[in-house]
Amino acid sequence: MLPTLSDLSKDPIYAELLVKIHLLEQRNEHLQQQLVQTNTRHDQLQQLVNKTFEENHRLYLKVLELIEKQKRLIHRLYGQKSEGLSAKQTHLNQEAAQEDLSALEQIRDDYRHDLTQDQLAKLPAIDPIQTEMLIGESDLEPSTQITDGSLPSATDQPKKAKRAKYTVIPDNLEVKTLVHEPLTTVCDCGCQMKRIGEDKQDKLGIIPKQFYIERHIYPKWVCRECDIIHQAAAPKQIINKSIATPELLAHILMSKYADHQPLYRQNIIYKRSGVNIPDATMADWVGRCGVAMAPLVNRLHSLLLSEPILHADET
Structure with a gap:
């Protein structure tokens, strides 16, 4: 004869099973609540990711806008309007312009490096920054026109058709x-x-x-x-x-900013040792080093602003 329901209710094993079922139901309800909370948190994080990407995208477009503005400004300064200036007269300003462009390029490259392929695909297509924009070819003498995308050297002679290429x-x-x-x-x-x-x-x-x-x-x-x-x-x-080691980069920066040696003069000095580093290449290095040292500059800036009095030479 099979046991009845009333008989089973008196069985301690049956009572234990009922307790376990109740505990499992409570556990399941708790897990359901955790799942809802997890999904809510996931949605919040996804919104934060989307918002961060949109902000980064906006800043990226701002960098591109600054690059375009700087190219137009450089072309306006050293383009056809500066026909009366020789390559030597505009050389120092061209170095600074090349450094700024390289710094902007480094910021752009650092931003693109952290993006996924899908995010990169959403970015607008842009033309690479050309160093030819630094000065119009028609503004230079025929012997100093740019043929390899680098800036003319102050040591170039008018009789030379183009700069000789050396192994770095x-x-x-x-x-x-x-x-x-x-x-x-x-x-x-x-x-x-x-x-x-x-x-x-x-x-x-x-x-x-x-x-x-x-x-x-x-x-x-x-x-x-x-x-x-x-x-x-x-x-x-x-x-x-x-190809530059940190020691070489530090030496170039110290020579330029501490010893007040323009890059074209450093190029002349290095040639005496049999090494030719084009000043346009060094300008590119200087600009990218500026981006790398931005955290140090920002920290020094904050320390200066924390002082009660700052002395400056306003002459």
Whole structure:
């Protein structure tokens, strides 16, 4: 004979099951509430992400607008209206203009670096900043017209048709080899990796009055069992994919701002050591270094404003 419902209600196991069912129902209700809260939080975060992207997009468009305004201003200053000025007379202002353009380019590149492919696709297409906008070709003498996108050098002679091209890193410099081994050459599977080659990257460094080549070597290791290649990551650089070491960049900045040596004069000095770094290239480096040092400048600015009295030379 089967037990009746009244018989089951007296069974302690049945009572225990009822308690567990009640607890599970309470747990389920609690989880449902958490799910609603999570969905609400997700919607809030998504709105914040969208708002942040819109703000970044607005700032990005503002940077593009500033770039266009600066190009038009530079063209107005050094374009056809300045026919009476030679390349040497406008050279210092061109250096400053090139540095500003490079700084704007660096800000634009840093912004684009953090975007996804979908976000990049939504950005408006723009033309790359051309250094030819710094000065009109018709305003220069035929011998000093720009042919390679760089600024004319103050040492150019009228008889030269175009600037000669030199290798930035000569082969006769001392080479300092730095080997960047991975932290481990043992694969996750436990196998010892075998070296199959290496990548080389040459950077131009400087000791006062002496240039040298800082060669970065990245050995390549392979696991024969997993068929994967392992290699050390490249160190963080001030200017991505630049041949200049931090020491060289610091030397150029100190020479320009502390020693008051214009970039075209530094170019002349470096040529005496057999190294030709175009002043347009150095102007690009200076502009990008300015972006990298912006946090330091902002911090110094805030410290100055916190002082009760500031003294300034207003002459």
